[in-house]
Amino acid sequence: MRTNEKSRASATLVTPASAPVRRTPAPPAERMIDAPPFPENVKNYINNEQLRANMRHATHTIRAKRSAVAAELPNWEELRTAAEDIKNHTARHLDYYLEQLEANLIKNGAQVHWASDAAEANRIVIALVQAKGVDEVVKIKSMVTQEIELNEALEAAGIAAWETDLAELIVQLGHDRPSNILVPAIHRNRDEVREIFLREMKLYGKAAPEDLDNDPKNLAAAARLHLREKFLRAKVALSGSNFCVADNGTLVIVESEGNGRMCLTLPETLISVTGIEKLVPTIADLEVVLQLLPRSSTGERMNPYTSMWTGVTPGDGPQEVHVVLVDNGRSKVLADTTGREVLRCIRCAACMHACPIYERVGGHPYGSVYPGPIGSALTPQLRGFNSAIDKSLPFACSLCGACAEVCPVKIPLPDILVYLRHRVVEEKKRGHLGLEQTLIGFFGWVMSKGRRFGRFGTMAGLARRVLGKEYLRSLPSLGKRWTASRDLRMPPKSSYRKLWKKRARRKGGA
Amino acid sequence: MMGRQEVLDKVRAALVDVVAQEQDSALAPALGRGRSIAPHPAMTESIGASQAPAQDTPPQWEYGQPTAVHDVAELFIDRVVDYKATVERAATEAEIPALVARMLASAGALTCALPAGLDAAWIADGAAAGVQMRWDDPPLSKEELNTISAVVTAASSGMAETGTIVLDHRADQGRRILSLLPDTHVCVIRADQIVTDVPEAMARQEASLRAGLPITWISGPSATSDIELSRVEGVHGPRNLYVIVVG
Ligand code: SF4
Numbered sequence: 001m002r003t004n005e006k007s008r009a010s011a012t013l014v015t016p017a018s019a020p021v022r023r024t025p026a027p028p029a030e031r032m033i034d035a036p037p038f039p040e041n042v043k044n045y046i047n048n049e050q051l052r053a054n055m056r057h058a059t060h061t062i063r064a065k066r067s068a069v070a071a072e073l074p075n076w077e078e079l080r081t082a083a084e085d086i087k088n089h090t091a092r093h094l095d096y097y098l099e100q101l102e103a104n105l106i107k108n109g110a111q112v113h114w115a116s117d118a119a120e121a122n123r124i125v126i127a128l129v130q131a132k133g134v135d136e137v138v139k140i141k142s143m144v145t146q147e148i149e150l151n152e153a154l155e156a157a158g159i160a161a162w163e164t165d166l167a168e169l170i171v172q173l174g175h176d177r178p179s180n181i182l183v184p185a186i187h188r189n190r191d192e193v194r195e196i197f198l199r200e201m202k203l204y205g206k207a208a209p210e211d212l213d214n215d216p217k218n219l220a221a222a223a224r225l226h227l228r229e230k231f232l233r234a235k236v237a238l239s240g241s242n243f244c245v246a247d248n249g250t251l252v253i254v255e256s257e258g259n260g261r262m263c264l265t266l267p268e269t270l271i272s273v274t275g276i277e278k279l280v281p282t283i284a285d286l287e288v289v290l291q292l293l294p295r296s297s298t299g300e301r302m303n304p305y306t307s308m309w310t311g312v313t314p315g316d317g318p319q320e321v322h323v324v325l326v327d328n329g330r331s332k333v334l335a336d337t338t339g340r341e342v343l344r345c346i347r348c349a350a351c352m353h354a355c356p357i358y359e360r361v362g363g364h365p366y367g368s369v370y371p372g373p374i375g376s377a378l379t380p381q382l383r384g385f386n387s388a389i390d391k392s393l394p395f396a397c398s399l400c401g402a403c404a405e406v407c408p409v410k411i412p413l414p415d416i417l418v419y420l421r422h423r424v425v426e427e428k429k430r431g432h433l434g435l436e437q438t439l440i441g442f443f444g445w446v447m448s449k450g451r452r453f454g455r456f457g458t459m460a461g462l463a464r465r466v467l468g469k470e471y472l473r474s475l476p477s478l479g480k481r482w483t484a485s486r487d488l489r490m491p492p493k494s495s496y497r498k499l500w501k502k503r504a505r506r507k508g509g510a
Numbered sequence: 511m512m513g514r515q516e517v518l519d520k521v522r523a524a525l526v527d528v529v530a531q532e533q534d535s536a537l538a539p540a541l542g543r544g545r546s547i548a549p550h551p552a553m554t555e556s557i558g559a560s561q562a563p564a565q566d567t568p569p570q571w572e573y574g575q576p577t578a579v580h581d582v583a584e585l586f587i588d589r590v591v592d593y594k595a596t597v598e599r600a601a602t603e604a605e606i607p608a609l610v611a612r613m614l615a616s617a618g619a620l621t622c623a624l625p626a627g628l629d630a631a632w633i634a635d636g637a638a639a640g641v642q643m644r645w646d647d648p649p650l651s652k653e654e655l656n657t658i659s660a661v662v663t664a665a666s667s668g669m670a671e672t673g674t675i676v677l678d679h680r681a682d683q684g685r686r687i688l689s690l691l692p693d694t695h696v697c698v699i700r701a702d703q704i705v706t707d708v709p710e711a712m713a714r715q716e717a718s719l720r721a722g723l724p725i726t727w728i729s730g731p732s733a734t735s736d737i738e739l740s741r742v743e744g745v746h747g748p749r750n751l752y753v754i755v756v757g
Contacts, residue, residue, distance in 0.1 A: 054738070057738075057739065058739055061739055062739075078570070078571065079571075081569075081570055081571075082569045082570060082571035085568065085569035085570065085571070086569050086571075089563070089568075089569070092525065092528045092563070093525075093528075093563035094521050094525065095518055095521045095522050095525065096563050097563075098517075098518065098521065099518070108722055113513070114513035114514035114516075114517045114518075115513050115517075116513050116516040116517050116520070120513055124513075164746075165736075166734045166736040166737070166745060167734075167736035170736070170737075183735070183736060183739065184736075185736055185737070186739070188737075189738060190737055190738055193737055216737040216738065216740045216742050217742050219737055220734055220736075220737070220742040220744070220745050223745065224744075224745055224746055227746065228656070228746075231746075232652055232653065232656060245719075248719055248720060250719055256732065256733050256734055256735075256745075257732050257733070257734050257745035257746050257747065258690065258732035258745055258746035258747025258748075259745065259746045261686065261690050261726065261746070261747060262690065262746050264686075265686040265687045265690055266652055266687065276517065276521070283712065283715075283716050283719055283720075284573045284574065284712060284713070284716070286712055287573060287574070287708050287709040287711075287712035287713075288569075288571060290708055290712070291707075291708045291709075298735070300729075301589065301671065301672040301673065301729070302669075302672035302673065302674050302727065302729035303729065304593075304728070304729050304730050304731070304732050304733050304747070305726065305727065305728060305729075305732065305747060306725075306726070306727035307686075307724070307725070307726055307727075308719065308724060308725040308726075309724040309725075310719060310722050310723075310724070311722065313679075313722060313723065313724050315649070315685065316679060316685040316686055316687075316724060317685070317686055317687070317724065325517065327516075327517045327520060327521075331517065331520035331521045331523070331524045332520075332524070334521060334524035334525065335523065335524035337527055340524075
């Protein structure tokens with residue numbers, strides 16, 4: 001299975017020596033799934049003091065804004081519960097709502113395509129672009145297209161995909177990977193952005209002004225000019241979607257900069273690639289999720305722009321509209337009655353910004369386009385528990401619970417991570433001692449580098465949090481080894497246990 | 511089409527526990543779901559799939575409810591100003607032309623795009639002051655629009671709590687591209703179009719969406735915080751947003 005995936009992926013990813021020069025800046029050569037286990041991977045990034053400072057600033061700022069605007073709504077908890085209910089209901093009847101969405105899209109002039117994995121999705125998109133006879137597309141930031149590595153597949157087919165979100169542009173021109181869902185270039189400071197723009201823009205389009213300084217306002221203006229030319233020229237745009245409304249065939253995109261509106265409006269053809277978990281049943285359901293998303297993600301009452309469109313609008317915007325529904329492991333996640341709760345995720349990034357580990361290490365060490373708590377809970381389920389990084393991700397967590405408190409769709413992330421630790425152990429019994437030791441060493445090290453974590457107390461207490469009670473119980477030999485060598489007076493974590501019991505009662509409720 | 515069957519098969523296989531639960535449960539038949547569980551009327555015959563799902567996890571939520579806002583227009587104005595937009599209140603429609611002209615002048619606009627269905631009276635003063643008015647009839651090309659400095663549109667509704675303008679792109683608001691390429695957007699909204707918050711506004715937009723109209727929500731000028739989280743107003747969308755609240 002793994003070898004299959006690997007050879008298929010490398011067939012699309014690796015540019016043969018004879019291939020023509022690239023159209024777009026090359027991203028890092030190594031594949032994310034080949035990353036070393038999380039604790040080791042962290043060491044590749046944690047010594048970057050700039051990154052650590054940026055991450056601390058970013059997480060603390062966004063965290064504060066989020067809690068202020070969430071507190072503004074007296075019915076915030078009711079909204080979260082409603083969103084949980086809506087998304088659970090949709091997932092339980094996903095086959096019905098997918099067919100309903102498809103029928104309504106077709107009725108409104110859109111063409112619908114289905115892809116069971118990344119390779120199939122990429123093939124579909126490439127064929128659609130080639131059918132238009134063009135060799136470039138403009139693109140709105142989209143997590144699922146990053147997940148299926150669409151840009152590189154397009155590049156291999158001779159098609160240039162231009163990222164138009166400012167942060168994604170910085171990442172693309174910097175031959176880099178995003179470190180965050182919401183602020184993908186948070187690991188770059190203004191001087192680095194200026195350097196990247198001056199060096200790279202002229203290679204791929206309109207050059208940055210020679211006297212460009214490091215003022216974010218001027219950097220944004222340079223991006224505006226560089227991209228305006230591409231927007232006006234592009235015949236095809238690629239997007240994801242934040243929500244797809246089954247009962248009307250409406251797709252929704254929330255954004256800040258207007259690059260999304262450009263892509264959704266100017267080109268003649270629009271191809272929207274969307275995960276099958278993005279559905280909500282009705283137009284009315286949007287009132288719930290569109291209140292939760294902006295407040296949870298950027299901490300704004302509302303993001304600057306939200307676009308909704310229903311297939312083709314005669315005389316307005318793209319007259320050829322495609323929607324590609326992508327599974328790529330989601331049905332596998334859906335089959336797990338505990339793990340499926342992650343499919344409620346609306347990709348707001350609040351869990352990341354709340355996470356003390358993420359704050360210290362940034363997004364890159366997670367070896368996935370989805371970092372932070374949701375990344376650790378989603379990535380191994382999507383990709384399988386085969387790679388070193390995927391086996392380590394459920395342990396990249398101190399079980400402090402901050403993520404579950406802020407999640408707008410109430411995903412019990414710590415519970416799911418503990419559950420996934422079981423799955424890792426089950427799926428590969430041998431080797432767990434080595435893993436456990438590395439992890440304990442790792443947390444001591446991370447925390448000593450960052451601010452002190454007083455509440456963790458002893459290393460044993462930390463290990464307990466890291467490994468989880470259930471994990472210890474399920475590994476008697478490991479427990480014995482521990483009790484033999486250490487004084488295990490770990491204070492009971494009553495709140496956490498309560499959570500766990502509640503979970504057990506609710507089992508299969510997603 | 512192979513992909514379709516494969517995805518649906520995998521999804522159905524993943525949901526065996528749900529099917530089993532429903533067969534166990536006496537609740538199986540459709541219970542209805544708030545005001546909106548019933549499939550869209552056009553759906554029932556066209557899909558040939560399972561019936562509308564039973565509401566097994568009914569959301570504890572009342573849709574479309576207003577929030578407690580004392581003065582929606584005033585709150586709307588406060589919130590739009592928060593986004594660094596310029597807002598003026600007109601007591602009557604008669605004040606619109608002068609305000610539009612003043613806003614176009616303050617933005618330094620020399621040319622202005624107009625949706626085909628805009629009230630021509632609104633732009634009379636601006637035209638008299640020398641701003642070159644370009645009606646989108648016949649439709650302006652994107653290259654032309656890219657050289658035009660401003661646009662004046664009406665609105666479809668507004669949300670007070672979030673300071674959001676809603677366009678459903680009818681004739682008085684114009685095609686989506688019209689309010690996108692020019693760098694200055696002057697938007698005229700009637701006070702009675704403003705509702706409290708997202709739920710009330712969503713309920714109003716439902717008819718537009720059902721009619722296939724696209725919708726754009728605008729909450730302040732375009733913005734980014736992508737570089738060191740420092741907020742910059744204006745990236746790709748209009749960098750200047752002017753709003754006139756009438757009544
Ligand atoms: S898991 Fe929850 S908090 Fe994290 S990104 Fe998804 S919706 Fe947001």
